[in-house]
Amino acid sequence: MAGKSPLVVVGDALLDRDLTGHADRLAPDAPVPVVADCAERVRPGGAALAAWLAARDGRDVTLITGLDDGPAARELRRLLEPWLELIPLPMSGALPEKTRILAQGRPVARLDRGGGRVREATAAARAALAAGPAVLVSDYGRGAAHALREELRRRPPVVWDPHPRGGPPTPGTRLVTPARSEARGFAAGLTGDRPAPGTPGAPPDEATGRRSDLRTVTEEAAALVRHWRVGAVTVTLGARGALLSYGEHPLLVPATADHHGDACGAGDRFAATAAGLLADGALVGEAVEGAVTAASAFVGAGGAGALAGPAHPSGTSHPSRTAHGAGASAHTSGAPHPPGPPAPGDDPAAVIARVRAAGGTVVAAGGCFDLLHAGHVGLLQAARRIGDCLVVCVNSDASVRRRKGEGRPVNPLADRVRVLRALACVDAVAVFDEDTPERLLAELRPDVWVKGGDYAAAELPEAALLQEWGGQAVLLPYLDGRSSTALMARAAEGAR
Incomplete structure (x- = not known):
């Protein structure tokens, strides 16, 4: 071929x-x-x-x-x-x-x-x-x-x-x-x-x-x-x-x-x-x-x-x-059946407690999620497949503004949380007001902390924190070319 x-x-x-x-x-x-x-x-x-x-x-x-x-x-x-x-x-x-x-x-x-x-x-x-x-x-x-x-x-x-x-x-x-x-x-x-x-x-x-x-x-x-x-x-x-x-x-x-x-x-x-x-x-x-x-x-x-x-x-x-190539194929042996999924929209602490009581794995991911796009959704879906529940740590409005500047977020916290909770792959949402999620992570103590694969190794400051309780920070593949900033720029260009 x-x-x-x-x-x-x-x-x-x-x-x-x-x-x-x-x-x-x-x-x-x-x-x-x-x-x-x-x-x-x-x-x-x-x-x-x-x-x-x-x-x-x-x-x-x-x-x-x-x-x-x-x-x-x-x-x-x-x-x-x-x-x-x-x-x-x-x-x-x-x-x-x-x-x-x-x-x-x-x-x-x-x-x-x-x-x-x-x-x-x-x-x-x-x-x-x-x-x-x-x-x-x-x-x-x-x-x-x-x-x-x-x-x-x-x-x-x-x-x-x-x-x-x-x-x-x-x-x-x-x-x-x-x-x-x-x-x-x-x-x-x-x-x-x-x-x-x-x-x-x-x-x-x-x-x-x-x-x-x-x-x-x-x-x-x-x-x-x-x-x-x-x-x-x-x-x-x-x-x-x-x-x-x-x-x-x-x-x-x-x-x-x-x-x-x-x-x-x-x-x-x-x-x-x-x-x-x-x-x-x-x-x-x-x-x-x-x-x-x-x-x-x-x-x-x-x-x-x-x-x-x-x-x-x-x-x-x-x-x-x-010849024409035969279809694609795969690697993988079976993994244990996970415990039943928690009810969506639950309090994060309650979700984590139920999953841990069943011997499951708690996964957390974080971000602003201002304009939810395909890159976000793909990352969250992949993160959920790692374990038995996914808690999303989302920046408050003040935290987003400090990070992104005036005019951000485009969507207020309540709207961002509602959209995230509507995703089938998200079991709970937790909010943090600081610039970074370290304090919230220390409270939740997830087993796995996920970042998109466009982060370099030097940009995983949470990795050392996760090690304190035996957790692991990992990168996941990220869809290229998707970002809230790029979406806003295209929308502004279209309006002009």
Whole structure:
């Protein structure tokens, strides 16, 4: 597809197989479900899935991965070769296979076989890596990235999708994309303070409580940026989206929709989308936003298990010359169901008390909101999706006048509060008369304080205050070109 940059994917391929049927009884000889009438679907997995998805987006893709001569590798070649250029690396052992058994669309068992590992790099692989304009590493710990480690050091990848069994990303990588459990394990390995995932005493994902979890993720991501010496780390948070850190205050990109479908393959969809956008010249924040949107759509459409059959539309041709990109997709595993929403227009203290009693997360956002516009609404909607209630802290008329000058606000406080309370995403509104909301925040003690992404890290003075009670200040993406001042200027110009 015109306009999309080529991508080289380096990593460990798998062959994924789903056996999908229905279960309505237990076996007579053991308390296990009997899955009947199974239909089989085979697809690329691991690095092969990331490369295949990028190719289906209409991108010219080269995949460098380990392949043997066994039946699983032959099947994987059949799936991939119509879509992309394949450069095999020699393996010891058989290509890994992952078989899921699903009943009523839900996994009940998984079978793994094939322990093959890449033995060494080849001249063809080195040449392809040197010639490629952008590189995605999908490291499942089977040796492909390790075999090309020196080449990757000389030209750092745009995206590195890590795995607990793999090695660390090469310094200089623009973006590393661990899942929540992976980030926790990597960070624990730096300090030894917390048990790694899956070890005795380790808290399960999403079960540690949202109130402290966001701050913990922020600290872990910042530590990984520094330790790995990479440009940025984005931690994918399942249905909550992704947290992007450059080592300072994070940007939290909420998921565009809350899907609780099959999340298998969502991480590969996220990494492939982010790498493609970076290859096309997007900023890191833009790439993460696009990847979150793609991953959410992917899960909503049924995940990897719902992918279309392997045949390329043309039957034979390379997709960069003939195919139309497959639709977007997504990253995210399920998050706990939040407590019921508070009644709109309630007293802020009462709203917060009810949400905290139910173990929920309190989110706050602030501003003048003089002329409510699409940028405000988008920010508030995204903020509400972070937690279980949203309290908006709004400047009084006197506070707005001191900040904006005479003639402001255009709308008096009562009108501004009424409009904010009418938004479905706003649970309560609190007013402050000072120039900044610090006193009000100290009273409300929210778990998360949100600012629009057009604020620089130096412009988050509330961050230190939030840390006093374990809260976290975050940036959210902000719609460009929307502001009350710009609206007033356009209106004045129109009147003239």
